[in-house]
């Protein structure tokens with residue numbers, strides 16, 4: 041059959057009869073969803089076109105959905121003007137564990153998904169759960185934190201991080217429903233709901249609804265605990281509290297930027313401790329610094345609901361632990377990097393000179409939450425690891441990693457006297473960051489690239505921690521770690537820490553493209569690096585590499601091998617035995 045490609049062209053023109061195929065429908069929760077017995081969720085079916093409601097059939101394990109759920113279902117004939125019908129039933133659950141097959145049809149449209157519903161053990165294993173999220177935490181951040189904090193000689197670390205000795209460990213896959221690359225919204229959402237979601241989405245599936253607040257929801261861990269137990273809930277972050285990671289503990293929106301709405305969701309659920317930045321979305325628009333578009337004063341509302349308000353480190357220290365309900369807002373936006381707050385004499389912290397450290401927020405949160413005899417769930421985020429990694433500022437990211445580790449040390453100390461505490465430390469996604477050796481200013485010449493030491497020419501850096509605070513006394517030592525990111529916009533590589541403020545690698549030109557920021561151009565040895573990201577990228581991006589999770593305490597043994605990020609939710613609800621409805 042040589043030269044079979046010479047078949048006459050006319051053959052290709054013979055019309056092919058395509059059999060009438062059925063139209064697919066979208067069903068939420070999606071295929072392969074795993075759910076907790078009694079966990080609340082919104083059920084939604086999206087047909088491809090307008091259908092006749094009389095023809096709609098929705099069966100769950102062969103039973104009509106109306107038999108399974110007594111809640112009112114909404115048939116939407118023409119959803120959002122898309123000329124297509126949907127069925128929505130809000131706030132349902134499944135009480136019996138097992139495998140469920142959902143079959144949907146209407147005319148020539150049909151679809152099937154399978155769900156797995158699990159029950160938690162009857163006996164509660166853990167009284168308290170503390171979840172640490174190092175946003176963007178990658179292996180290189182941890183290695184650099186260990187080297188810079190503890191030192192390393194003749195190949196052996198001179199000390200260990202608090203995270204290093206947590207007993208159990210696993211890899212975590214972070215991809216989202218719509219993309220292999222994830223952001224903090226859907227990754228933290230997977231931890232907090234047990235369901236995968238799409239980029240920028242919090243506590244909802246990404247459906248076709250146009251209103252960002254009208255997508256199918258899944259109950260978050262914060263809501264579940266507040267609905268079914270008397271436990272306390274705490275949310276601590278050095279980002280804005282409305283930022284994706286803290287928001288995911290209890291909010292629902294397709295658009296993580298719905299920050300004013302997220303504050304009202306916090307208010308509805310009322311976690312017992314809220315500490316972080318982001319006061320701009322708590323303040324009415326008439327107040328200087330507010331970012332709200334209305335006159336709601338959420339600071340006042342929280343105070344009226346019995347919260348003690350603290351606004352700086354001194355107040356937190358003096359009064360924080362005495363509170364039963366605590367709201368601490370220490371910055372209008374994200375709080376500042378620990379390198380600027382505690383080690384560099386620059387202008388970064390001028391606006392808010394007395395911000396608490398993540399360690400102090402962690403300790404105070406534990407003081408308040410541990411008053412509850414029914415236990416607590418506390419989420420602590422070291423958010424600025426990510427915020428500094430985006431602009432390729434690895435030194436700030438590593439100092440923020442050391443601060444995370446010192447906060448973990450506080451939790452470990454707490455667990456010594458409260459052994460019924462599960463401590464989990466992970467990130468939500470990684471960054472493309474790696475350590476390759478050292479940079480030695482004392483090598484001859486002015487060409488910084490020639491001062492990069494690799495293999496045997498790297499030797500060891502000369503950081504010192506004489507005062508024993510766990511941080512190198514100086515970040516700008518003469519022989520430093522050589523750390524590089526693998527993805528970046530155009531920028532000037534200056535081979536040195538940025539002492540004035542966080543690095544700003546690229547700025548926008550008149551065409552709206554990001555080009556190297558010329559303020560670094562004349563720094564001796566600076567070299568232009570051409571970006572490898574699309575020109576609309578202003579900073580580095582998240583990587584798809586697996587996350588590492590480490591844990592200690594009751595339930596920690598569940599972390600091993602490779603896990604999906606939705607499984608972290610299951611470990612927590614199992615440890616707290618949350619699948620049995622309202623606890624007495």
Ligand SMILES: [Zn+2]
Pocket residue numbers: 176224426427430582
């Ligand atoms: Zn990020």
